[in-house]
Amino acid sequence: MKKDLKTLSFPELEKLLEEMGEKSYHAKQLAIWIWQRGITDFAQATDISKPCRNKLAERYYVSEISLTTTRMAKDNSCKYVFRLSDRLEIESVLIPEQDRLTLCISTQVGCRQGCRFCLTARMGFVRNLLIHEIVDQVLQVKKRLPSDKKNLNIVLMGMGEPLDNYQNTIQAIRLISSPLGLNISPRRITLSTAGLVPQLYQLQKEKLGVNLAVSINAPSDTIRNTLMPINRQYNLESVFQALRDFPLPSRQKISIEYILIGGVNDSPEAARQLRRGLRGIPCKVNLIPYNPDPSLPYNECSELCLEQFQEILRGYDLTVTVRRSKGRDIGAACGQLGYYCFQQYLKKIQYK
Numbered sequence: 001m002k003k004d005l006k007t008l009s010f011p012e013l014e015k016l017l018e019e020m021g022e023k024s025y026h027a028k029q030l031a032i033w034i035w036q037r038g039i040t041d042f043a044q045a046t047d048i049s050k051p052c053r054n055k056l057a058e059r060y061y062v063s064e065i066s067l068t069t070t071r072m073a074k075d076n077s078c079k080y081v082f083r084l085s086d087r088l089e090i091e092s093v094l095i096p097e098q099d100r101l102t103l104c105i106s107t108q109v110g111c112r113q114g115c116r117f118c119l120t121a122r123m124g125f126v127r128n129l130l131i132h133e134i135v136d137q138v139l140q141v142k143k144r145l146p147s148d149k150k151n152l153n154i155v156l157m158g159m160g161e162p163l164d165n166y167q168n169t170i171q172a173i174r175l176i177s178s179p180l181g182l183n184i185s186p187r188r189i190t191l192s193t194a195g196l197v198p199q200l201y202q203l204q205k206e207k208l209g210v211n212l213a214v215s216i217n218a219p220s221d222t223i224r225n226t227l228m229p230i231n232r233q234y235n236l237e238s239v240f241q242a243l244r245d246f247p248l249p250s251r252q253k254i255s256i257e258y259i260l261i262g263g264v265n266d267s268p269e270a271a272r273q274l275r276r277g278l279r280g281i282p283c284k285v286n287l288i289p290y291n292p293d294p295s296l297p298y299n300e301c302s303e304l305c306l307e308q309f310q311e312i313l314r315g316y317d318l319t320v321t322v323r324r325s326k327g328r329d330i331g332a333a334c335g336q337l338g339y340y341c342f343q344q345y346l347k348k349i350q351y352k
């Protein structure tokens with residue numbers, strides 16, 4: 001049985017080459033061929049000797065998650081559906097913004113957090129993604145972009161809770177940002193979490209240098225308990241305290257993600273209460289108008305409520321932006337990933 005070279009860390013790759021009697025510096029060349037040029041055939045690694053390539057090919061292969069579908073939304077965001085080696089599917093979304101491209105990637109198949117406003121939650125938890133499955137989403141999309149558009153921002157906000165797949169997510173981020181990996185600056189990477197408090201403290205020690213976004217979505221425990229079951233385990237104050245304790249480089253701010261749901265968390269009082277909770281946290285607030293879906297019991301927030309909410313927070317000197325979720329028409333908007341594909345997958349296995 002051949003092994004997948006993408007599952008090896010860089011030190012393991014060096015060790016392998018030494019064991020094969022080859023120079024360990026070939027590890028650096030190989031890593032760049034695999035993670036920056038995206039080769040899957042050792043024959044393409046032309047600066048490595050032929051005997052070395054042949055020896056590698058006898059025992060190893062280079063895997064690739066396979067792109068099955070690409071769907072373009074009216075607003076030009078693009079959803080990529082990838083098939084994994086066990087035939088499960090994951091989704092990533094490329095979002096064009098004024099002067100940049102942002103790629104939202106997944107860290108799990110499904111999710112166990114059960115947020116009530118999220119369709120991915122309805123899939124339940126299927127499995128964690130492996131390190132190379134997380135990284136490969138970036139590689140596969142990058143390979144398909146024109147050369148002048150390869151400067152991607154990466155957000156780990158797709159299917160799954162990144163900190164629930166802690167070790168693989170951390171290693172994947174290290175590989176995405178390493179010069180021997182995809183060489184994307186950590187400042188262009190944002191890790192998003194629903195607020196897993198112990199992991200937030202653990203994250204402080206990793207020194208990843210990435211941006212942090214935390215999905216808050218409610219001004220009080222009473223409301224957050226109804227929207228995000230995780231709040232019963234780690235309440236709002238414990239999340240806020242973890243954010244106050246989070247060491248940040250000067251001028252960097254934590255993004256507070258807040259999905260505005262009509263009649264649930266969008267009142268002026270909710271805005272004032274949110275501001276009180278955020279005291280002492282170096283942050284900016286990202287308001288995301290909720291995407292209604294017929295299968296979920298929530299409504300859109302009105303433009304008036306959105307404006308009032310924003311004005312109240314700005315009155316307290318907070319930086320507030322509104323992020324209108326893109327890709328609604330192709331099931332690629334915030335909280336929609338994976339669900340429709342998974343329904344089709346269930347149907348397929350039912351008819352087999």
Ligand code: SF4
Pocket residue numbers: 111112113114115118119120121158159160161194335
């Ligand atoms: S919003 Fe994020 S954390 Fe919550 S269920 Fe959906 S994917 Fe999971």
